[in-house]
Amino acid sequence: MAELAVIGQHRVEEVMGIPVGIDVRDAGIDPGALDRAFDWLRWVDATFSTYRADSQISRLNAGTLALEEAATEVRAVLERCERLRDQTRGRFDVRARGDIDPSGFVKGWAVETAAAMLVEAGARNLCLHAGGDVRVRGERAPGHPWRIGIQHPRERDRVAAVLSARDLAVATSGAYERGAHVVDPRTGRPPEGVLSVTVVGADLGTADAYATAAFAMGLEGPAWTADLRDYDALTILADGRVLSTPGMARLRVPTPIN
């Protein structure tokens, strides 16, 4: 927004095959803190990517690395994913396609950790995005919370909703970008009737996993999100309805229609 002077630092770099943005709105933050956040994200990609044959996840799948020899972070992530599978009635399953693929949790977890690193370095007002995942803390400008758009699933340059928040993780799962890359582990097929699910809460890894799970549930997803503790959701159905949990409705701000 042009009416407010923007301070701080902003960088977009490609990591994990996707553009990752870090926008820090504090003066006097060491640029090295942003370097370290990007370095962390690159390490996560090198370690967890299923697209790299030499990543630890790929080697676990190939049987050339034993779990006990994997990095502490790998074991911690897989344990976390086990718990998320239970919490999502099996819908978030890192083995949904056979091999281990924790990327539905890893991207959000990595960005959440990067945000924590920046806070550790003194940042108070920041916004990170990575391929549709968002983590904000503090404000865009003094007295102005961050404004987060939820992508319209059919119109690339429009939003379906806008949220206003000071400390929030936002993750969206949908079929409109990479095609049908989310499948219901129970059927092996992409879900029907749902265009996207956005989940918000305190932790981006969890929000990411919940969004993936709720999307995989198809039309059963909205009711499942209504029961989530500490997380809220907005589901866009293929028939053009938008279902929001009460907490999500409270974060919404009016969106000019045009």
Added chain:
Amino acid sequence: MRARALARRAVPAAVATAAVVALLANVRARPPALAVPEKAARPSPPPIAAPERRVSSKRPTSKGPTRTGTHTVTTPFSIISVRVTLTGNELTRVETVELTGNGARTQAINARAEPILREEALKAGSAKIDVVSGATYTSESYRRSLQAAIDQARG
């Protein structure tokens, strides 16, 4: 029965229907255990898929002109529409109009989610935003995205 008493006193139709709407709004906004205010109605709370609730034994054919009207009430939990039919001054029929949509799938969703979820129609808007949450995009699709435009503007 409250609705009938109102009708007998020949209170103007609008007042009677408003009262019924308010009554139904209360019923629907509370847990199912509290949802049976009328003895004759039914033993269990009205499922979303069964819209009709007869509040009078009289048929609409009895006397006087028949009028219908639809009223919508927003509760903290949902938006409820009811269609009310009056024959003369008698309230002869109250139907709970479905939240929106038809069909088994819609009703299955509503039956489970209606007490909590807020529903609206999908709209496309453009607003001043700092960031966009969406399904995972690639570097290729990022170039054409709203997020790229925002990043460029931020500099």
